[in-house]
Amino acid sequence: DIQMTQSPSSLSASVGDRVTITCRASQSISNYLNWYQQKPGKAPKLLIYAASNLQSGVPSRFSGIGSGTDFTLTISSLQPEDFATYYCQQSYSTPRITFGPGTKVDIK
Amino acid sequence: QLQLQQSGPGLVKPSETLSLTCTVSGGSINSSSYYWGWLRQPPGKGLEWIGSIYYGGSTYYNPSLKNRVTISVDTSMNQFSLKLSSATAADTAVYYCASTINTVLVNDYWGQGTLVTVSS
Numbered sequence A: 001d002i003q004m005t006q007s008p009s010s011l012s013a014s015v016g017d018r019v020t021i022t023c024r025a026s027q028s029i030s031n032y033l034n035w036y037q038q039k040p041g042k043a044p045k046l047l048i049y050a051a052s053n054l055q056s057g058v059p060s061r062f063s064g065i066g067s068g069t070d071f072t073l074t075i076s077s078l079q080p081e082d083f084a085t086y087y088c089q090q091s092y093s094t095p096r097i098t099f100g101p102g103t104k105v106d107i108k
Numbered sequence B: 001q002l003q004l005q006q007s008g009p010g011l012v013k014p015s016e017t018l019s020l021t022c023t024v025s026g027g028s029i030n031s032s033s034y035y036w037g038w039l040r041q042p043p044g045k046g047l048e049w050i051g052s053i054y055y056g057g058s059t060y061y062n063p064s065l066k067n068r069v070t071i072s073v074d075t076s077m078n079q080f081s082l083k084l085s086s087a088t089a090a091d092t093a094v095y096y097c098a099s100t101i102n103t104v105l106v107n108d109y110w111g112q113g114t115l116v117t118v119s120s
Helices: none
Strands: A004-007 A012-013 A019-025 A035-038 A045-049 A060-067 A070-075 A085-090 A101-108 B003-007 B019-024 B033-043 B048-053 B060-061 B069-075 B079-084 B093-101 B105-109 B112-117
Touching: A004 A045, A004 A085, A012 A019, A019 A035, A019 A085, A019 A101, A035 A060, A035 B105, A045 A060, A045 B105, A070 A085, B003 B093, B003 B105, B019 B033, B019 B112, B033 B069, B048 B069, B048 B079, B048 B093, B060 B069, B079 B093
Parallel strands: A012 A101
Antiparallel strands: A004 A019, A019 A070, A035 A045, A035 A085, A060 A070, A085 A101, B003 B019, B019 B079, B033 B048, B033 B093, B048 B060, B069 B079, B093 B105, B093 B112
16 A cells, blocks of 8 residues: 655644645655645545646645655645645555545644 | 535444445446545544445455445446445544546545444
8 A cells, every 4th residue: 555644744824824735655656646625524625636737726826746755735825715634645556545644734 | 517415324333334325416427437436534534545436347445444345336326335334433434425537536526425423
């Protein structure tokens, strides 16, 4: 199984801050890395696919980069609606996908 | 645009079988473009893939659950189902059905989620 890790596990930030979340895979997954946002009581929402592609309708303040084993999600200017938990997901071994443990972003 | 609608009981007794169904609208479940899968999320925890089924009936299961999981498709009803046998309290979670499009390999559509509690 491909294991995914994320850091930090949580962070506190203010509106307007630049936020960076890191995801690491236990083996090379090329660019088969997706990012999801989840709010309480809701299903995850796709933000970024194939490491760096913005899903249609997602604000451009979200961006992703990476390849191989190391990936980053950046929110350039945090907005009130961005307070949520973020998960990375490897789809290299589809359908046997695995998720990172999540990064909770809350208000400082 | 697909829509996935989940149904099934929210309470299951220990040792019994947890059963959920996901009805797909806006597209055919018999399409080769998608995997159809189940995931779960224990309260306050992360997401776990349970298993998936593909066009033609091929199934794939999480090894940690493999002996207890069955995923099947009913093409006449355009739905797929999850059965998890010998349920325990550790199976208490929000269960989601989701589609995986086999081009960009993402979970692009999700069901609304069902909280299933295993308790007597």
